[in-house]
Amino acid sequence: MWTVAASLLPLLILSVFVFGIQTLIITGVSVLSCVGVEYLSQKWLGRPVTVSDGSAVVTGMLLAFVIPPGVHYLMPILGAVMAIYIGKHLLGGIGYNIFNPALLARAFLVATFPVAMTSAWLPPLENMAIFSYLGSSIDAVSTATPLALLKEQGMTAFTAQYGTAANFYTDFFLGWRPGSIGETSGLLIVLSGLYLLYRGYITWHIPVSVIGSVALLSWAFGGETLFGGDPLLAVLSGGVLLGAFFMANDYVTCPTDKTAQLIYGIGIGALTVLIRLKGGYPEGICYAILLINPMSTVFDNWFKPRRFAPPLAPAGGGK
Amino acid sequence: MASFLTFPKGGVHPPDAKELTADLAVEEMGVAAELEIILGQHIGAPCTPTVARKDRVGEGDVIGEVAKGLGVPLHAPAAGVVKGFGMSAHPMRVSVPSLTIKTDPDAPARQYQKIDWQGFGKEELLKKVHDAGIVGVGGAGFPTHVKLNPPPDNPVDTLILNGAECEPYITADYRQMVESSREIVEGAGIILKILGIKKCLIGIEKNKPEAIRLMSEAAVAGSTDDCLIAVCPLQVKYPQGSEKQLIQTLTGRKVPAFALPSAVGAVVHNVSTTKAIYDAVVLGKPLYEKIVTISGKGIKRPANLRVRVGTRLGDIVEYLGGVTPELSKVVMGGPMMGFAVSTLDIPVTKTTSAVLFLAEDEIDNAPHSQCIRCGWCLEACPMGLEPKEIGLYVEAGRPEDTGRFGVFECFECGCCSYICPAKRPLVQFIRLAKMKAKNQ
Numbered sequence: 239m240w241t242v243a244a245s246l247l248p249l250l251i252l253s254v255f256v257f258g259i260q261t262l263i264i265t266g267v268s269v270l271s272c273v274g275v276e277y278l279s280q281k282w283l284g285r286p287v288t289v290s291d292g293s294a295v296v297t298g299m300l301l302a303f304v305i306p307p308g309v310h311y312l313m314p315i316l317g318a319v320m321a322i323y324i325g326k327h328l329l330g331g332i333g334y335n336i337f338n339p340a341l342l343a344r345a346f347l348v349a350t351f352p353v354a355m356t357s358a359w360l361p362p363l364e365n366m367a368i369f370s371y372l373g374s375s376i377d378a379v380s381t382a383t384p385l386a387l388l389k390e391q392g393m394t395a396f397t398a399q400y401g402t403a404a405n406f407y408t409d410f411f412l413g414w415r416p417g418s419i420g421e422t423s424g425l426l427i428v429l430s431g432l433y434l435l436y437r438g439y440i441t442w443h444i445p446v447s448v449i450g451s452v453a454l455l456s457w458a459f460g461g462e463t464l465f466g467g468d469p470l471l472a473v474l475s476g477g478v479l480l481g482a483f484f485m486a487n488d489y490v491t492c493p494t495d496k497t498a499q500l501i502y503g504i505g506i507g508a509l510t511v512l513i514r515l516k517g518g519y520p521e522g523i524c525y526a527i528l529l530i531n532p533m534s535t536v537f538d539n540w541f542k543p544r545r546f547a548p549p550l551a552p553a554g555g556g557k
Numbered sequence: 558m559a560s561f562l563t564f565p566k567g568g569v570h571p572p573d574a575k576e577l578t579a580d581l582a583v584e585e586m587g588v589a590a591e592l593e594i595i596l597g598q599h600i601g602a603p604c605t606p607t608v609a610r611k612d613r614v615g616e617g618d619v620i621g622e623v624a625k626g627l628g629v630p631l632h633a634p635a636a637g638v639v640k641g642f643g644m645s646a647h648p649m650r651v652s653v654p655s656l657t658i659k660t661d662p663d664a665p666a667r668q669y670q671k672i673d674w675q676g677f678g679k680e681e682l683l684k685k686v687h688d689a690g691i692v693g694v695g696g697a698g699f700p701t702h703v704k705l706n707p708p709p710d711n712p713v714d715t716l717i718l719n720g721a722e723c724e725p726y727i728t729a730d731y732r733q734m735v736e737s738s739r740e741i742v743e744g745a746g747i748i749l750k751i752l753g754i755k756k757c758l759i760g761i762e763k764n765k766p767e768a769i770r771l772m773s774e775a776a777v778a779g780s781t782d783d784c785l786i787a788v789c790p791l792q793v794k795y796p797q798g799s800e801k802q803l804i805q806t807l808t809g810r811k812v813p814a815f816a817l818p819s820a821v822g823a824v825v826h827n828v829s830t831t832k833a834i835y836d837a838v839v840l841g842k843p844l845y846e847k848i849v850t851i852s853g854k855g856i857k858r859p860a861n862l863r864v865r866v867g868t869r870l871g872d873i874v875e876y877l878g879g880v881t882p883e884l885s886k887v888v889m890g891g892p893m894m895g896f897a898v899s900t901l902d903i904p905v906t907k908t909t910s911a912v913l914f915l916a917e918d919e920i921d922n923a924p925h926s927q928c929i930r931c932g933w934c935l936e937a938c939p940m941g942l943e944p945k946e947i948g949l950y951v952e953a954g955r956p957e958d959t960g961r962f963g964v965f966e967c968f969e970c971g972c973c974s975y976i977c978p979a980k981r982p983l984v985q986f987i988r989l990a991k992m993k994a995k996n997q
Binding site for chain 1: 566801811812813814815816820924926927928929930931932935938939940941942943945963966979
C-alpha cells in the first residue's frame, strides 16, 4: 500500500503546479481525515487498529484526486467519513468493502453538494503562481472541465478554448487542463501505473480493457458520424486513466480471475461511455466503476480457477 | 531458463537458503545414550512392539511389526536394552506411543556385506524392501513395497526419482545424490526390475549442478541397452518436488484428483528412499538411519547429519554445540511444509529430513490481517484451488463447507501462505478445514 501511495506522489506534486498550493492542502486534509476516521472507526468498532498498513493513506490521496481543486476544505473531511467509516468499516473493514471507498465518497459529495462539487473547477495556472488561488474567491476564476464544455457547448466552443487537436493533446497529456486534482496528466498516471505494473502490484488486464473499451466506444459513437469520435480525447479528458490504473483494479472490489477482469474492465469502459454520451453527467468513470463493483462477487463465482486435474470418478470432496 | 522443464501452473520462488549446508559432507553423529522410537512411523497402522521391557536388542533387530493392514516393521537403530514404553511428542500428532532403548556404548557396529541381487525375483525383492521397514522418506511415510506393487489394472511404464529437493534449506537429498550417486542408480535398477519396466527419469532442480553432474555420470554407467536411466534438470520453482507436479513436468501427464500416480503409469520415489532400497536389497540393512539437514541461523553449527531413528532433537543440538541467542523458532521439516515444534524432546523418525533452527530474520512473525481478495494465492496454487475462500470459510466457522473450493485436493505445499500479502496463515486454515471436515 505504501508503494501505491508513493506512486501517487508525482501526481500530487504536478497538481500543485497546475492548480496551486491548495491541492496540497486538500490532499493533506483528505489523507489526515481518512487516517483519523480509520483510527476512530476501528476504536469504536472494537477492531485492531491498522492505520499503519497505508490503506487509509491511499484512500485519502485518491479521494482528493477525484474532487475539484477549488472545493472547500471541509469537503474531503466529509468524504473521509463516507469513504472510511461507512464505505469501509461498516461493511466489515479492509477486504470486505463492496465499493471503492474513494469513489463512493466522491459520489456522495456530488449528490450532497452538487453545486460545490461541479463548479469548483479551476483553470491551470499561468507562470506557476502556485499561491494565486489561495484566499481568492473561487467563483471568480472557475471554469468548465473539457468534458463538460464538450457536452454542453459542443466541439466549436471546445476548440475555441483549448485550441486545435495538436495543442490540446499535448496540454492534456502533460496535465495542463481543468479537472479533478489528480486526473489531469495522462503521462504521469501512465508512468505511475507502469511502475506498479513493473513492481508486480497490478496486472495489465483491467487498465487495458477499461482504456481500450473507452477509446474504442468513443471512437465509434462519440462523434457526429459512426466512427467519427476522437478516442485520444476521450481517454485524456476525464478521469479514465486515473480510474483505470488506480481504482477499477483495486484488489478488494475487482474480480480475481484474469478473464473476468477483462470483461469487468470492458463493462466499466462501456458504462463510462454510455454515461458520458447519453447520461446527465459529463464524466462517467466514477459511476461506471461504482455500478460494476458489486458484480465482482458474481464474476468470482462464474470464473473459477482451473483445477489441476479432475477426479476419475465423481467421488470425494471435489466438484 | 526456458529450456529447463517445470510445471505450468502456480508455484513460488522462495530464497533457497541451501548455502548454509550444501557443501557440508554428511557427518556421522554417533549413537545417543537413549533412543525414543515412535511406533507409527508410516502411513497405516502403527507397529505393535515385538520386544518387552528389559529385552536386549541388537542393531537392526526387529522390534515392532504390523500384524494386519498397511505397514512395515520397525528395527532397533542401535544395540541396547529396551527401557520402556511411553508416549512421545510429535510435531503433527501431538503425542504418540513409542518405545525407548537405552543404547549400549560398547556394542560394535553391525557390519553388512554386499550381495548380488540380480538373481532375485520380484517377490523376493519386494519382501526385502518390506522387511527392511522402508517407507517414503521424503516426508509422506507411505510404505514403499506397496508403491512398488501397483494395481495390475494400471500398467506403469515410467519410474521417476525425485531429486528436486525444492524445499529451502534442506540439503539431505543433495548430499545423498553427491555422495551416493552410484548406489541410488543401482537402487533405481532394483526398482525397475521389481516393476518390470525399462525407463527411469531422475528430476533434479538446476540449482544443484554437482548433483546433476554426478547423477548423470552414474545414470549413464547404470543404463543398458534395454534400460534407460536419465537425469532431467528442472527449473528451480517450488513445489517442483511435489509428486503430481513432478510427474506432469517429466511426462506431461496429470494425475487425477484423489488418484495415485500409477493411474497415469508413473511411480515416484525420492532419491533417499531409493538409496534405502539399495541398502535393504544389496546390503540387507534395514532403514534405521536418516540423513537430516540441521540448518538455520539459530544453530551453532549447521550440518548434514546421519543420525539413528529415535535420536532426540535435544541430543542433536548438544552434539552441534547448542543454539545461538538469535533462535526464534524450531521447525521440523522444511520452512514451507514443516511444522514448528515447542520442545526438543521430539525424536527423529524415518521421515524427518530437516530440523531448522530459525532466527528472527529468517521467519515472519507479523500478525495477519483480513483478506483483501488480491487473488495472489489463486495464482500461486499449483493445484488450482481457492485458498482465500477456504480461509474465509474457516474464519467464519464453516470449515465443513470448504470441499467445493478443493480443500481435499490440497497437498499443503504452503505457496498460498508464502505469497499472501496479508500474511494470512492460509495453509494452516486448510489443515484445520481438513481436520474439521473429516471429523464430521
